[in-house]
Amino acid sequence: MVRVSEIFGPTVQGEGPLIGKPTVFVRTGGCDYRCVWCDTMFAALPEHSQTWAPMSAEEILDQVKKLSGGQPILITLSGGNPAMQDLEPLIKLGKSQGFSFSLETQGSIPRDWFSQLDWLFVSPKPPSSQETPDWSQIEACVNAAGSADIAMKVPVFDEIDYEFAKSVEKRFPTLPLYLQVGNEQTSTEDTKALHEHMIGRYRWLVDLIARDQWYSPTILPQLHAIIWGNERKR
Ligand code: SF4
Numbered sequence: 001m002v003r004v005s006e007i008f009g010p011t012v013q014g015e016g017p018l019i020g021k022p023t024v025f026v027r028t029g030g031c032d033y034r035c036v037w038c039d040t041m042f043a044a045l046p047e048h049s050q051t052w053a054p055m056s057a058e059e060i061l062d063q064v065k066k067l068s069g070g071q072p073i074l075i076t077l078s079g080g081n082p083a084m085q086d087l088e089p090l091i092k093l094g095k096s097q098g099f100s101f102s103l104e105t106q107g108s109i110p111r112d113w114f115s116q117l118d119w120l121f122v123s124p125k126p127p128s129s130q131e132t133p134d135w136s137q138i139e140a141c142v143n144a145a146g147s148a149d150i151a152m153k154v155p156v157f158d159e160i161d162y163e164f165a166k167s168v169e170k171r172f173p174t175l176p177l178y179l180q181v182g183n184e185q186t187s188t189e190d191t192k193a194l195h196e197h198m199i200g201r202y203r204w205l206v207d208l209i210a211r212d213q214w215y216s217p218t219i220l221p222q223l224h225a226i227i228w229g230n231e232r233k234r
Pocket of ligand 1: 034038039040041044081125
């Protein structure tokens with residue numbers, strides 16, 4: 001059984017290489033990190049575990065199918081840290097029925113079944129998170145992904161994070177790198193203020209890469225935060 005925090009969609013992927021792609025999210029419960037700016041604490045902290053439903057692979061896929069109208073769709077495995085749980089039966093079952101899978105993790109727990117994913121997105125947490133990435137585990141995650149498409153994604157909140165992102169590229173020079181504007185305004189109800197903030201931070205980040213003539217990464221806003229603010233289930 002998998003502890004599931006929420007299943008929602010169809011919506012579009014708001015981050016990383018699949019930005020804009022229609023998807024259903026399966027958000028698992030539980031995380032081994034405690035990033036200070038985490039915007040999904042309801043899926044990370046054990047005190048929310050009473051809201052997590054134990055579900056079999058069949059039950060999860062049935063729920064996804066209800067949402068997708070029975071059509072195969074990209075399933076985004078997110079969390080929390082989805083690598084904490086055994087998602088191999090779900091991936092096998094879904095792929096046998098035409099679904100594709102991406103998984104987003106901070107890279108702390110490598111799993112053999114990463115090789116069955118279509119995409120693995122590893123997001124080493126920068127210094128502003130107040131967590132410390134374990135590079136040997138991140139490397140093991142990348143190696144476990146085999147022929148899956150892999151990309152690195154770093155949220156950037158400040159210039160120290162930005163320098164950290166450069167170090168990620170040095171460690172993994174062959175992997176595509178995505179810089180994601182950090183959204184520290186997790187509690188604002190004011191969508192206009194959030195827009196202005198996110199756009200300002202995006203411009204700030206573009207100015208940095210232009211200043212440094214660093215042209216290899218892709219710079220993305222948090223699309224879902226711009227479109228839907230900090231609403232959940234989008
Ligand atoms: S790794 Fe992700 S889910 Fe876990 S605490 Fe950090 S931001 Fe939240």
